[in-house]
Amino acid sequence: MRDVFHDELDEIGAGVAEMIRLVAVAMAKATDALLDADLARAEQVIEADVKVDDLRVELEDRAFQMIARQQPVATDLRVLITTLHLVADLERMGDLALHVAKIARLRFPDAAVPEEARDVIAQMGEVARSLVTKVGDVVEGRDVSLAQAIEAEDDSMDALRRKLFTLVLSPRWAHGTEAAIDMTLLGRYYERYADHAVAVARRTIFIVTGERPGPITNGLSPQR
């Protein structure tokens, strides 16, 4: 049954999808800024983060108001409560992209990433991009069978982080402590970005599989 409540739930779902798009773009741009020592791009990421923060506040408020006014039960309530968690994870993903961009800005006009670490960082950016695309597919309801692929991407990210440590701790590392610290923090930021993406996917999949298995039309409101 279509009603105002479910239209509003769809709007919130669209807002979550928009947050996913924004944090995907943020990390992609932050990675480019890092690898190309591109100050303008780093600044764009840093300035754009407020949009993610604002959207989180707006969606959290709307979800709260819907719970307070409409007193939903069962799946509708679970979807709204889950939304509160999703937007918190997504805001944090935006912050982590911003942290990456700040390292690019801090080292400008130098490149923050030494030549032999470029490949690993580029791959971390690529895994982040691929992961968040799959998470978007899960949340928008296009494909909830992606759970395993998402866990595999998360494992790839962890493996890349270990590879980065190996590089930095190698006797051949000739870029000193400051670059080692940058690589340590970058590794941590990409890893946490992936962790939060996985958390978003898991919570969404839990709603879907916990309440109604099978195909759905909208990951945020699987009861319809």
Add this chain to the structure above:
Amino acid sequence: MRDVFHDELDEIGAGVAEMIRLVAVAMAKATDALLDADLARAEQVIEADVKVDDLRVELEDRAFQMIARQQPVATDLRVLITTLHLVADLERMGDLALHVAKIARLRFPDAAVPEEARDVIAQMGEVARSLVTKVGDVVEGRDVSLAQAIEAEDDSMDALRRKLFTLVLSPRWAHGTEAAIDMTLLGRYYERYADHAVAVARRTIFIVTGERPGPITNGLSPQR
């Protein structure tokens, strides 16, 4: 008026207070384990974290069930929704204490913290302890007057993290890249622990005052 609903709300509040106690003990023990190269204590922290995780699941579930069954409005609903956020922050604080303990375990029987960094790490542990004590006072006593003191502790933590960077980047640092990476990650863990503690306090204060908590600012900005 006392009723079953408010008795249950009190029980959830007691559960949150217990989580605060557990994550306070976890970080205090983790700091001791780190400074004394005490493997047994590190293992205790690592094993005890499951209690924090379980309590989070239990409290999240109870809050959800109360919202679903009792359909509370106004402040009661806000308290329950806030509880969902608080327990997420507190679980994360437990994880961060566990990460600190894991570094102690990884370097055992060596001390993970070189002599000249001991003082800063000890101070970070002390600020964490003091901060989480105040946060407990806010949550248990609804004492909003501690807000400023809590922000000041958070600033102290950020300052200590900068001090740690200064040490590690000093030409006198003679402990190599591995120890530099450990200090970088430890600094990050303590800082994030403090950030989550501040988030817990801000959300609790929001219930009382109705003023939305601001974003957690990273005192290291724009540097890292």
